[in-house]
Amino acid sequence: ADxxxxxxxxxxxxxxxxxxxxxxxxxxxxxxxxxxxSALMGIGQAxxxxxxxxxxxxxxxxxxxEAAIDGARGILLNITGPSSMGxxxxxxxxxxxxxxxxxxxxIIFGTVIDDEMxxxxxxxxxxxxxxxxxGGGSGSATSGGRPAMKVVADPKxxxxxxxxxxxxxxxxxxxxxxDFDVPSFLK
Numbered sequence: 001a002d003x004x005x006x007x008x009x010x011x012x013x014x015x016x017x018x019x020x021x022x023x024x025x026x027x028x029x030x031x032x033x034x035x036x037x038s039a040l041m042g043i044g045q046a047x048x049x050x051x052x053x054x055x056x057x058x059x060x061x062x063x064x065x066e067a068a069i070d071g072a073r074g075i076l077l078n079i080t081g082p083s084s085m086g087x088x089x090x091x092x093x094x095x096x097x098x099x100x101x102x103x104x105x106x107i108i109f110g111t112v113i114d115d116e117m118x119x120x121x122x123x124x125x126x127x128x129x130x131x132x133x134x135g136g137g138s139g140s141a142t143s144g145g146r147p148a149m150k151v152v153a154d155p156k157x158x159x160x161x162x163x164x165x166x167x168x169x170x171x172x173x174x175x176x177x178x179d180f181d182v183p184s185f186l187k
Contacts, residue, residue: 004063011043011124015078015110024078024110029126032074032108036128040069047120052079052093055123060100062125073102073129080112081121093123101127 016026033039044058060069069075077097079090090111101107 007043007062008041011041012126014080014112015076015124015126018080018112018114020078020080020110020112022109022111024076024108028076028108028110032076032106032126032128036074038130039126039128040067040072041127042069042125043122045120045122047118050092051119051121052081052085052089052123053096055079055121056093056096056125059123059125060097068100069125069127070100071102071130072100072127073105074127075101075105075107076110076124076126077107078110078112078124079121080114080117080124082115082117082119083113084119085113085121089121093121097123097125102129105129 012029015024015029042059042062044055044060044062046052046054046058048054075097077094079085079093081089094107094109098105098107
């Protein structure tokens with residue numbers, strides 16, 4: 001339990017304080033977590049072949065996660081690895097996380113190059129916004145772990161701009177008061 005807590009605290013502080021190739025900072029953490037309801041965090045580490053994908057899968061099944069992150073509408077994803085980690089590797093890990101997120105999720109991506117990690121890659125995921133579908137209610141889920149959407153009636157058609165501003169004069173500068181239309185130094 002202490003190790004899990006240590007991973008969580010160090011994961012968030014590393015997101016905020018460690019400069020990276022693509023930085024994530026406190027503003028990113030705040031944006032994902034602010035008024036998003038419950039939040040979950042997962043950290044996964046792996047080395048060897050397919051290390052980024054393995055770390056991403058470990059992050060979404062981390063002991064820090066009390067539930068699956070399926071359907072999260074806000075995700076902060078940070079991938080830390082050595083300089084030998086390529087873009088295809090990072091993209092493969094990001095696709096794993098994107099695959100479990102909501103289709104309209106706001107995913108903030110960051111990456112840190114840290115050669116002190118050796119061959120290891122670490123993926124940190126903070127996911128929030130699970131109960132946003134039904135107005136912050138119960139967060140009931142449908143099959144597949146995705147939150148259920150409320151059906152809302154079609155909105156009433158809005159008036160066109162011409163209807164809204166139809167009674168305005170054709171020339172907005174011509175108000176009929178010539179004293180204000182022409183500056184005094186030009187008269």
